[in-house]
Amino acid sequence: MKKIQIVMPQMGQSVAEGTVIQWKKQLGETVQADEVLLEVETDKTTVDVESPASGRLASCLKHAGETAAAGEAIGWLEVESEERSDPEPPDALPISAAGAHRPHAAVAGDQITVTARQVQLDFNTAPMPDAEHDRYSPYVLRLAMLNSISLQELQAIKGSGRNGRTTKSDVLQYVARRPVAQPTVQALAGKEDLTPEDMARLGEVVPMNTVRRTIADHMVQSIRTSAHVTMVHAVDMTHLVNLRERIKDDFQKKYDAKLTYTSVMLFVTSRVLKTFPTINASVCEKNLILRKNIHIGCAVALPDESLVVPVVRNADQHSFPEIAKELDRLIAVARKKALTRADVENGTFTISNFGAFGSLIGTPLINQPQVAILGMGAVFKTPVVVDNQICIRDQLYLSFSFDHRVIDGAMGGRFLNAIQKATEALTEEVLNLKAL
Structure with missing residues (x-):
C-alpha cells in the first residue's frame, strides 16, 4: 500500500x-x-x-x-x-528525525523568519523547539512576520485552537489590541539619534499638545481596528436649499437656533438609524452591541485646529428645532473649551461636516468603538440630468465610512439611500415634527 x-x-x-x-x-x-x-x-x-x-x-x-x-x-x-x-x-517521522525536516521559527532582530534546520542560521538566531513550533502553522508564522510580531510576542499570545494552537484570529486580535508605535522624527530622518542641532537643520520642531496626541492615537487605532470602507451618494439639495433660504430667518427668531445643513442631517440620520440597528452599534471584543439609545456626535473644529466631538443625546426623541438648538449650544461650549464629560461621552454614531471648508468628498475615519461615520461635503451647483434634461441643481455628496467586519456593502448602500430619500423629501412641516 x-x-x-x-x-x-x-x-x-x-x-x-x-x-x-x-x-x-x-x-x-x-x-x-x-x-x-x-x-x-x-x-x-x-x-x-x-x-x-x-x-x-x-x-x-x-x-x-x-x-x-x-x-x-x-x-x-x-x-x-x-x-x-x-x-x-x-x-x-519519528520524533528524533522530525526536527531535521520541519520549518522552524527563529529570531532575527525583532522579526520572525521561517527557516529550516538544514540551513546555516546566523549567530544571533535561535531555533524554536519542536514542541513550540507545533503551536503555529506556516500561515500564522508568516502573518506574524508581516505584522512585525517578535517571537516573544507570538509565544505570549494565548491560542484558541485545538490543543492551544495559535490561530489566524488570535494573531489578528492581538494586532488590533497592540499599542500603536508612534512614528518618530528619528525614523523620518533616517538616523538613530538626533541632537537639537540635527532637528533644527531638518526644520522647525513643534511638539504635539495633549489633545493632538490623543487625536493621533485615536485615529491610528481606528485604522488598525476597523476594516474601513467608504461609500458616496449624491443628494439633490435644491429643494432644501430653497426651503432654508426662505425660512431660516424666521426659524432663528422663533427658536433662537440656526437652521444649518448639519442640524438637518443630524435630524434625518437620527430617524433613519432607528431602522438600521446594526449601524447604531459598537464592537466589544467578539461581540456587537446594538445600542438602545441614539446619541449622535458631531465633529467640531476648534480655533487651535484641534477637534472635539460633542454628542446630541437621544437625538431620535427630539424635534428638529430642539436638535438645532442643542447643536448650537454644544458648538458654542466646545469653542469656549468648556465641554463637560457628559457632553462628549457614549456617542453611538458620528457626523463630520468637512464641507464647511469647501471639501466635496472625504473618507472619514470611524470614531471607535462605533461602527460607522457619515461625512458631509459642501453644497454646490452642478449640471444634472433630470427627466432627460440637463439642468443646474444643488448637490451634496455624503461619504459613509463603515466597518466591514460588521456592515456589508448592501446594508451600507440601503442606509445611504434612505438618508438621501429622507433628505430630499423634507418639508417645512416635517422640520417641526418629531418623526419623518
Whole structure:
C-alpha cells in the first residue's frame, strides 16, 4: 500500500487558508476517486474537497474546527501500489528525525523568519523547539512576520485552537489590541539619534499638545481596528436649499437656533438609524452591541485646529428645532473649551461636516468603538440630468465610512439611500415634527 497526501486546496488568490468543517469519511473507510472527503470553509465560501484517488482514509491531520494553510497536509489516503504516492509528511517521522525536516521559527532582530534546520542560521538566531513550533502553522508564522510580531510576542499570545494552537484570529486580535508605535522624527530622518542641532537643520520642531496626541492615537487605532470602507451618494439639495433660504430667518427668531445643513442631517440620520440597528452599534471584543439609545456626535473644529466631538443625546426623541438648538449650544461650549464629560461621552454614531471648508468628498475615519461615520461635503451647483434634461441643481455628496467586519456593502448602500430619500423629501412641516 502507498500513501497519497490530502492537502488544503487553494481556493482563490486571496484565500490563504481554510477551516475543516467535517470529514465525510471515517478513518479506515474506503473512498472512491473524486468522492467528497471533507467539507472546508474559508472567509468567502464553503467547498467540498474531493478525494485525489480511490483508497482508504488512513489519517486526519486536521480535525473539525482546525485551520490549515493552502497546500498544507490535512490527511493521508492509502491506495494500491499502482497509484501515485507522496513522501511521508514531517509529522509522520519519528520524533528524533522530525526536527531535521520541519520549518522552524527563529529570531532575527525583532522579526520572525521561517527557516529550516538544514540551513546555516546566523549567530544571533535561535531555533524554536519542536514542541513550540507545533503551536503555529506556516500561515500564522508568516502573518506574524508581516505584522512585525517578535517571537516573544507570538509565544505570549494565548491560542484558541485545538490543543492551544495559535490561530489566524488570535494573531489578528492581538494586532488590533497592540499599542500603536508612534512614528518618530528619528525614523523620518533616517538616523538613530538626533541632537537639537540635527532637528533644527531638518526644520522647525513643534511638539504635539495633549489633545493632538490623543487625536493621533485615536485615529491610528481606528485604522488598525476597523476594516474601513467608504461609500458616496449624491443628494439633490435644491429643494432644501430653497426651503432654508426662505425660512431660516424666521426659524432663528422663533427658536433662537440656526437652521444649518448639519442640524438637518443630524435630524434625518437620527430617524433613519432607528431602522438600521446594526449601524447604531459598537464592537466589544467578539461581540456587537446594538445600542438602545441614539446619541449622535458631531465633529467640531476648534480655533487651535484641534477637534472635539460633542454628542446630541437621544437625538431620535427630539424635534428638529430642539436638535438645532442643542447643536448650537454644544458648538458654542466646545469653542469656549468648556465641554463637560457628559457632553462628549457614549456617542453611538458620528457626523463630520468637512464641507464647511469647501471639501466635496472625504473618507472619514470611524470614531471607535462605533461602527460607522457619515461625512458631509459642501453644497454646490452642478449640471444634472433630470427627466432627460440637463439642468443646474444643488448637490451634496455624503461619504459613509463603515466597518466591514460588521456592515456589508448592501446594508451600507440601503442606509445611504434612505438618508438621501429622507433628505430630499423634507418639508417645512416635517422640520417641526418629531418623526419623518
